[in-house]
Amino acid sequence: AKALSDKLKALDGQAKAKTIVVIGGGLSGLACGKYLSDSGHKAVVLEARDVLGGKVSAWQDEDGDWIETGLHIFFGAYPNMMNLFAELGIEDRLQWKRHQMTFAMQEFPGEFTTFEFPGWPAPLNMAAAILLNQKMLSPLEKLQTGPPLLPMLVEGQRFIDAQDECSVTDFCKKYGMPDRIIKEVFIPMAKALDFIDPDKLSMTVVLTAMNRFINETDGSQTAFLDGNQPDRLCKPIVEHIHQRGGKVRLGAVIEEIVLNEDASVKHLRLRGGEVLEADEYVSALPVDVFKRLLPAQWSSMPFFRQLDNLEGIPVINIHLWFDRKLKNIDALCFSRSPLLSVYADMSTCCKEYYDEERSMLELVFAPCAAIAGSSVNWIAKSDDEIVEATMKELERLFPTEIGEKLADGARLRKSRVVKVPRSVYAAVPGRNKFRPSQATPIRNFTLAGDWTSQKFLGSMEGAVLAGKLAAQVVSERALSIPSQVKRVADFIIEQPSKAPEGI
Ligand code: FAD
Secondary structure (H helix, E strand, O other), X not given: OHHHHHHHHHOOXXXXXXXXXXXXXXXXXXXXXXXXXXXOOEEEEEOOOOXXXXXXXXXXXXXXXXXXXXXXXXXXXOHHHHHHHHHHOOHHHEEEOOOEEEEEOOOOOOOEEEEEOOOOOOOHHHXXXXXXXXXXXXXXXXXXXXXXXXXXXXXXXXXXXXXXXOEHHHHHHHOOOOHHHHHHHHHXXXXXXXXXXXXOOEHHHHHHHHHHHHHOOOOOOEEEEOOOHHHHHHHHHHHHHHHOOOEEEOOOOEEEEXXXXXXXEEEEEEOOOOEEOOOEEEEOOOHHHHHHHOOHHHHOOHHHHHHHHOOEOOEEEEEEEEOOOOOOOOOOEEOOOXXXXXXXXXXXXXXXXXXXXXXXXXXEEOOOOHHHOOOOOHHHOOHHHHHXXXXXXXXXXXXXXXXXXXXXOOOEEEEXXXXXXXXXXXXXXXXXXXXXXXXXXXXXXXXXXOOOOOOXXXXXXXXXXXXXXXXXXXXXXXXXXXXXOOOHHHHXXXXXXXXXXXX
């Protein structure tokens, strides 16, 4: 990560400075703007909304409480994100938690179990965490978990990539993983990684995460940002871009990408009629939005046609404010409940939201639509119905503290539901090969966004890396250096004809 940053900085001053418009002010667009600035170009980042951050955006309600688009966790295995924090001088904003994983016990409502990672080097710390946990898996199950994962350890990334055609459930069956491991470990993992059930999720996603956790001593350690993302992370990136002569504009909705006769970009048309011309253009839009804006002339090109196979997954983020403090856990928790994925008590985990007296739970509700494995289309339900269903699940997680029948139970003060109908791309089997490179066949147009091809999944790390790779493509092109980023030709040869069924 640092080497790529240094490489981009070293390009500063070597080529004539260009003006590059970056569409989308999520983490990927902002990272792209930052690294373009570092390599000596003028970045103009355009964000449609009046708040930055996209899927990490947040805003305050009438009481001043922060509403977040998603509960976000940083992992030790996020090298580009960690490097970005270091470059911006804001590492102290990451609140690292004890190196452990906390799971609710399904059979024992109200109880939790932790996998404690001792301070030993990887992979010994993970082995110890699994072996020392006595509550979740039996000794035999622990032994049975090892052999199916051996090919990953021996063959590495090649094996991991080859598993993309296989769902998590199919992989477990093929390699004789006990059913209970699927239920106890892989369901929570799949829901946390892609808001999807394991029979829908590509095994490559799980193995990619596991590979990092096994090989990097701090890979699975988690951190919370110390406050809302627009102020605590996006703002320093914006300041960095401004200091280097760039701009970040809010409320700038791109409505059309207008082309020249040779299919290159002529200009962008914004809502309200404004026309913006630049030397180069980068899209850091979500895949579904980009597909809607795709100019007709590009839509028949195989490079862009492959995007028919990518689509965002729905997810719901819930905030529940209680009138008292619940069981105090200073960590991300895997709820292991049918409707919920991970959650955290933000009144404990996050400095800005800290409240000694009253809890605020932030919960990810998943899977929440058929594509993700849910039998109920929760994304179409009312906020009240979603909160009611969540409270029922919480009665099992907090049996002595939450429940209508409890005379002195914790009372809900208020709630807020944020629906994201299209979030990260659905990492269902067979999709990885359709993720496009940042370099495109268009001479003045580059792609960014967490869904573009990079080794991290649809995540904050993936978004930052994709933005950085896009900046590399543009900066190297300015110097006529052939792109080091995955060759466009690879994608032109692979010609997907139509989207597989079910998406
Ligand atoms: P986006 O954030 O979607 O940014 C795209 C931007 O484009 C948006 O700001 C949008 O407003 C803008 N835009 C759209 N249309 C236009 C237009 N016409 N003109 C101009 N701008 C436009 N990742 C983790 O690593 N850890 C986590 O714990 C985690 N939890 C998550 C929980 C939830 C509920 C969700 C939804 C996501 C979570 N993620 C997590 C994933 C992470 O948030 C994303 O991978 C990442 O933020 C994507 O960044 P991006 O810049 O690629 O896309």
